[in-house]
Amino acid sequence: MSDSLSYWKNVLHRIVETLKFLTSRGLAIRGSKETLGSVNNGNYLGCLELIAKFDTFISQHLIKYENKGHGNVSYISSKICTEFILIMEETVIKEIVKQIQSRKYFSIIVDSTPDITKIDQLTIAIRYVLFMFDRFPDERFMVFFNQLAIWKEYGKSNN
Known part of the structure; x- marks a missing residue:
């Protein structure tokens, strides 16, 4: 596996796990600001900042892509959050329907x-x-x- 592919796979793993944690507890994802370092950036970015204190990989990723804006792939924007949540929602609903049918x-x-x-x-x-x-x-x-x-x-x- 190429270094680039491995890098983005590691980023996505941390992001998806963060979203799974927040959504499984019914917590809000976004805050009023979408800026790393802001006290109002919500639970998602706040969790990533907390993880970055103990995980050098995500820390370096956040430093590299911090507040770059549109057009820069970082997988930390609200748009990608929404896309991941919709994918997870579809998977959960399919599982619930399967349970109900049985x-x-x-x-x-x-x-x-x-x-x-x-x-x-x-x-x-x-x-x-x-x-x-x-x-x-x-x-x-x-x-x-x-x-x-x-x-x-x-x-x-x-x-």
Whole structure:
């Protein structure tokens, strides 16, 4: 494997693991700034900065590509974060669907609640029992729908 390929594989490994850590805990990814060294750069860049204190490889990468802007491949931008999250989302949903298909019973839960901006968010979750004698059913969040966007797309109900 070439040095360049190995280098970028190591970068991606650290970035994907950081994103998996943050998303598995439901933590926000981005902050109000996308600048390394900023206190408002969010959990993703903050985690990479923390890892860089103990990992010389990622430290050197961040120094080399720090705040270079558009057109420079670094795999630390919000755009690449979003792309990785969408890929991981697709994989997770496929696994959830596979689990649900292998169960005898499941239920679909639909709920709506306003967010902080007072726009209703429609949530769909699925609950199922993994084994016959599980004490608690597994519940998997599937999707959020912004009801305002649905109304604009399909027309608001008159009910």
